[in-house]
Each structure stands twice: as structure tokens, then as C-alpha cells.
Amino acid sequence: MFQLFHEIPEQHLSFLDKLEMEVFKAQLSERASDFNTALPRWKKQLEITQEDHALLIEGFYPNLFSDVLHDDFYALFYKQAIFWLDSGLSQNKALRLLDFVRAELLKYSDDLDSPALGAALSNFCQIGALTVRLVYDLSSSLEQIKQRSTNEIRRLRNFYDLLAHPAAEDVFDVCFQHQAWKELAFELALGRNADLQAFDPDHLKSRVAEWLEADGKTKIPEREIRQFIQAHEKVHLLGVMAVDASRNSRSKDIIALLNEMERNSQIVMDTLLDILERELVSNVNDDALKGFLNGNLLEIEMERTCAFAKRHDFWLDLIVVGLGDYKESRVALDHIAQAIKLLARTEDMLFYVEEQQVFVILSLGKETEGAHIFANRVFNSIEHDHVVLEDGRSVKIDIPCGALSYWAGLSLPTNDVMEALMHQLHLAESSPKASVKYTVLDVIKHPAQEGRSGSQSQDLEEDADDVWC
Template identity: 25%
Template sequence: MQFIRRPGVTQSSGNRFEDRQLSKRHTHNGVSSIYWPPATTTKQTHSILHSLRGVKSRYGASHSNLSPILRLSNRGRSQHHEPPITMSHAGKLRITIGLSDSDCRLIKLHQHYLRASLNHCRVDFYNWFREHLGWTEKNGDPLLDGVCESYIGGSYDETFCSIQYNQAIHWHKKGMGAEHALAAQSTLRHLFIDIAQKQGQTDLAKALCRVIDLTQSVQSMVFHLAHTLDRLRRVAEFDLARIQQPCSTDHGDISPSGLKKAYIDHYQWKLRAYALALGEPLDNEKLPMTSDTCALGKWLNTGGLNQIPKDEQDAFLAAHERLHLLGVRILSEAKAKRPFNISDYLMDMEAASEDIIGVLGHRIDCQLRQLAAEDSLTHLGNRRLFERDLEKRVAHAKRSKEGLGLLFIDIDNFKNINDRYGHAVGDEVIRGTARRIVEVLRTADNIYRWGGEEFAALVAVDSRKELTTAAERLRESFTETDHFTTQGLVNITISIGGSYTSPAEKSAPNTLFSLADRSMHQAKRAGRNRVVIAD
């Protein structure tokens, strides 16, 4: 369906000046009314949703009295879930709009006349759809059953708001944009003003205009939620692709799978909640109703909670519990086909979700950075980290005018160990060698698994002699003590090659690397179990 943009109707751009111009009062036949532009920014949506929760200055209620969910969002300080008795959401909107009880009584008083005029009004309204939006019979009825009657019912409660909310969903699904819905309501406003003016009832016209204002406020939520959902899906597509991308090393994918699943499941449920608020049908969702059975709960109960800083744990757990409470309510409303009620929970859900996604996203980033730089077998730094650290340590040594040594360490005849005892024992030997290197060399030194049976160490020393002494001490520790394995004692020796740069020499990282690598191969060729330090 091809919609024609109505002249003079401008969609809110998010620009405050333009929105103020669009929101100004307009006058038709002497009746002043307010045009409510559709919200197009997250801040505007939260403002609309917050108007449903209540505002202290207008309603005389404190923030904590408005919603148990909002109370819980205060960093988990309250665990109370029972909702207090508060003014209905429609009632709060009516006060915001200025639709009074006297307006409702006036509409009811003229209800017989309004009903008699409704058929003519409906015909004119349908003609507008055909002329301005290109609406055809193939598109079906532009208005849901009972929508026209709801305008003149005189009762503007939750049922009325739900009817108008569903009408906006209907238009959205038919391809109408926010500006089209605004133009449609503007047209209906003028039709109502004409009907009231024929009876000389200016007050009635004003009352009907305030009903239109209420309608526009409710319907604008739908179009902004649709805009928000589209934006969230685009963000999620990028973010989830980044999270799901495996972190590959020589030992395969080392991504934090349990944490990733918790993050992805949470994000997907958040998107689903927005979709349900836009009237999308349930697809037999089986959301875990307890916080222990979902992917996040399982991760928390298997050590994940210990990865969260202690001062953030209480708030995180409260946000998690809050999301499950909201999930139960959202699914209940979805099963009852009440999407308007779902929209009431989205701001609370978004606040809790931000707390959770922020913590999980940070943990995933930290783990991926750590795992990408860590050898999974020995938990030493890997080759990537060594290459980065070599550059940094050489630069630091030049700035601080300190000496720096590099050692390459290779397990002698490691292939024979694998062939004789098997790869499992070979892995034990590699882990044992890593522990021995860490024990013998100073704790301030950087030690890495270069790959296979080779290791590297960056050592802060003041001379080649000191570097040679450290290397010999390490070599001797292997000859003096055999290694315990599941297959018994295994004799291990190592060959070490090293290089040194003094403050005066200022060797480049690749020079230091080449000299140490060459020295290690010299040690191997010379008979193994020895140290060679480059001059």
C-alpha cells in the first residue's frame, strides 16, 4: 500500500524547536486544541511511559509509591513486589491531557446526538483514508470494531486506552507511519468540531478535542515503540554477532560459552517483550519463571556470581529477580491479548535490563580479552600477549634506562616424551614446566608459552651476566628434580637461548627476539641441556 504524506503534517524530528512548533495549539472554528507529535527518541518514549506511572508534582505521590518495580530498580534496596493501590494509568493520562470528569459528563449528555452523527462522520473519515492514504478494500477496514464508538462513549478508562492502542497497532501493521496516524486523528478532530459546532456546543467540541489528545498520546506510544524495536534489533544484530564470534586460539574456541548464552538469552527476551507490546502473537514461549532455571541463573549458580564485584552483586540479583517478575506479568498480558498493559512494564524492564547487560557485557569483554591473551593449557600469557609485551617492555626499558633480558626455553626431546607416554602425559609435562619456570624466575617477570614445548620470559636484569645466572639457575632446577606425572617420574631437561639489551644499546624488539631465538637453536645443536646467551 502506497501512502501519501498529508500536506502540513510533519513527523517529530527529535528537534526541540520543531517539536514545540508542531505541538503548539491550533484553532478550528474557534476551538483551541493541542497537536501531539509522535515521539521519536528514547527519552521521549521514557517520558510517555513515565506519564503512565505517575509524576510526583502533579499527582502528589512519591516516586517510591508509584510502582514496586521502580522501587526495586533503586539498586536492589527493596525486595517488595506487591503493587500499591494507585490511580489508573488512563486516569493519570487524563489528568496530563486535561480531560476532566465534566468533559466526560458533557459527552455522555450529548451521546444520543453524537451517535446519530457518527455514521456520517465515519463515511467522511473513510473517504479521507482513501483520498489521502490510498486506502483500498484490499487493506480491509481502517478502523477496528468499536473504535468510533469509543470516542463518544464518555468513559475514558483503561478499556478506551487499550482500544486506541490496538488501533495504532492495526495501522502500524498496515504500513502506516506515525505521521499518518497523526494526520488521521487531526482529521477526526475537525470532524468532531464540526459536529459539535452544528449544535452550537463549543464546550462539547473542546471536550472531544481533549479525547483526541488522549488518543494521540496513547497511539504515539505504539509508533515510537516500533521505532525503538527496529533500532534495538539493529543494535542487537551487531552486538550479538560480536558476542557470538568465537575467540580462537591454537587450542580452539575459548569463548565464555555459559556467560555468552546468558547474555544472548537475556537480549533476545528483551526484544521479544517489545514485540509483544506491539501485538505480536505468542509463539509458545517457555520463559523460565524462576531466576534459577534461566541461562543467567545457571551461570550465576555455577560460579558466575563470583565474577561480579561484591559491591554490585545485590543490585544485579535484584535486577535479575525484577526481570523475572516482569516476564511473568508480560507473558500473562500477552496471553490475554492486552499489549497496552505490556507497554506499562517496558520502562521498568529497560532499567533492569541496562543493569544486567552492562555487567554481563563488561564481564564478556574482560574474559575475551583475557582468554585471547592466555594459553588455555598453562594459563600463561600466549604468543599474542608476548608480542605486545615485548614492544612495551623494550620501550619501557629505554625510557627508564634499565636493562632487559629475553629467554627462550625449549623442552629437550619433547617428541620422545609424547611418543613414549602419550599426549596426556605430554600436557602434564608442559604444565609442570610452566609451573617450574614461574617458581624459579622472579614473580615480576613476564612468562609466556610461545607454542608447543617452547616458552619465553622477559627478565628485568642489569647485565648479561645476571641474565646468564638466572638462566642457569632455571636449567639446573630441571636437572635436579624429576617431574611427577600420572605415568610416574619423567626426567626433563631444557635448552635456553637468551639476549640482552642495555640502556646504552637500545636494541629493537625484533633484534632482541632474533638473537634469543638464534641462541636457543645454538644450545640445541650444542647438545641440549645448556644455556647460550647472545653477545
């Protein structure tokens, strides 16, 4: 189990110590001016150069002994530690400052000739030091939790981004929303001015609850559903209790509540991450799109391949294959994907762009006709194939196909090259009959050289319309 916080020993001010301080409360309060006089010296010793940098919260010394018998000093030390943390003071300097306070108070006890008061004040300041450690450890632990909470999610997201499959966005969203609520509870428990409006204590109004109500329960193994629901409810309950403890200055309760909240949160996250991993494995084992990269990587690979082509004087061959009238059919998608994989060479890079529902093939060639030839092979291998769709209909698949040969020496922006490629697909889609549309982007036809662009087409009678601009 991940250790959230360093162990902090319990320490309480004894009743005799409290009584001793109560007896001398009036005399100690009278030394406020001496205490304030020492502040500039402490600031210099701590090498704090800002003139307006306050060392202590307003009213620190007058409130230090205001109600010792009822433990008000715990709340004061907690607020002071939060103040130091938020002002950017390091933990070491905060503890050194408490040592200065302790030394100053011991001078006052010497003046009062009371060794018992000196011992009480020393124990008193020790509780302040423990509170500082608590607050700084809480803050450090919050950062660790944020890091740990997102690492596994980011890792799975990266795996999804490598695959030509849509990510399980609903589960990712549930993960992030759950983490955001928990982190907000930590911030509020630390007394920070976080977004209180976003802190809804009702677990039934959370994103997790919405997901469960929709179809979330069907994705969780039946034996784990009850534990998941209970853990999620406890996360909200414990988070609310921790924030309440902070508002009511019960600093001693906060660490235990947050620790238990994180333990239950881990149960929630483990279940959600298991779901993501199962869906990831299912996608990897999917025969249809196995071997296709996610469209998110297309731009990156385009830039890398263009750089290589430019150095070695290759043509960049791009082929785009649409789904035509079968965008709603998984059977048709699988059939087209299999046909492309059978024709692709080892060095060809295959992508599936889920947002646009198109396949893209990226390759290199020494001749301008490479993309055109490959596109025709794909087109001919699929044209008029009979496929039985999900509804039982047997249809002949006709696909629109676009191709482009690009001379990388032009150094065109990737978006411009992709726009030219997609233009060929649009021409193929709008053609009266299924066809391959093809164009060449080279130094002669580039607009920067001649002020115009050119293209070639499989259907010569349509050349006048087949122009990328």
C-alpha cells in the same frame, strides 16, 4: 543512561469533558453512518490504494463513546495504534488519520451547536494522538534495544573469533537467552502475537538462574552478586507486569514498566559483559596460545592466501600438528605451541583449531619441499622432549605431523585441500612410529588431470599406503 523513549507529556481528559461527551453520547453514536461514509475519502487522501486495507479496527466508532466515564477510550486508542503499527501505516499517516477523525467529530459538535462538546472532542483526539506516539515510540525503542543489546555481544564474539581460544559459550548463551526473554516481553507488551509459550514468568526457570545455580556465582565479584540477582528478578517481574498491563489495556503503565525493566536488564548485561571481557583479557594474556589465530578464520585465510599464491606462482605450504596422546593435557598443548612459535617465521600464519585439537601452519614457498622441511623442523624440535604433565608424570612427547605442498593453480576447493592435509595427519597418527607424512598436490598428480592423486612420504617403505584419495 540510554533514553528508551521520547518524553510524552501526561494528558488526561477532564471530568467535565467526559461529562459533556456522556451527555451527547446518543447523538454522536447516531452519526456512525456519516463516519463510515468518510472512510473512503480519508483512504484516498492518505494515498492508500489497497481496496481491502482497513483504516480502523472493527467497531472503532461504536465503541468510541461506549464508556467514556470509565476511561475505556484509552484501551481503544491503544488497540487502534497497535493495529496501525502492525498494518504498516507510518506514524505520520496515523496522526493525519486522527486529524481527519477530529475534524469529522467537530462537524458533529457544530451540528449539535455545542462549543463545549467541540473542546471535549478535540482534547479526546489529542489523547489518541499521544497514544499513537507512545506505541510507535515503544516499537522504535524495541528495535534500538535489540540493536544495542547485541552490539557489545557481537563485538566480544568477534574478538573471541580472532583468538585461538574457545569462547565462553555458557556466558554468551546466558546473554542471548536473557535478551530473547526481554524482547519477548516487549513484543507481548505491544499486544503482538508472540510466542507466549516461551514467556515463562518464573525467573527461577530462566537460563540466567540455571547458570547461577551451576557456576555463575563464582564468576561474579562477591560484592555484585546480590545486585545482579535482584536486578534479574526485577526484569522478570516488571516484564510480566508490562504484559499484564497490555492485556488489561492499561496503556499508561506500560512505558514506565518497560523503562524500569530495561534499567535493571542493563545491570544484568553489564555484569555478564564484564565476565566476558575478563575472560577475553585472560585469554589474550595466555602465553601458550598467544599469537595463534582461531580455527574459524582458517578457511577465510586459506582462500585469501590461495588467491595470492595463484597470482604470484607460489606454492601453498600447509603443516598440521596433532596432540597425539596428550589431548587432555594443557601442559603438552602449551609445550607444542611454544615450539611452533619459536620455529615460525614472521610471515607464517599460525592457527589452533580447538574443535579438532590441532595446530595448522599456513605459509607460502617457491619450492615443493617447503612444507616438508618445516614439518620436519617442528617434529624434530618436539620429538622426545620430556614434559611433566599435570599428574606429575614425566613423559616424552611424540606428535603426529602432516604436511602438504599445494600448487594454487589447481583452484581446488578449500575443503578438498584441507581434507588432503588432514589425511596426512591421519596417516601419521596410524603409523607404528611417530613420523611426518607429506604429500604434494600439483597439476600432474591432481585427479582432474590424470584421474589419480599422488603423495610422497618421509618413510619410503610406507609409500604404498600414503595416498590421498
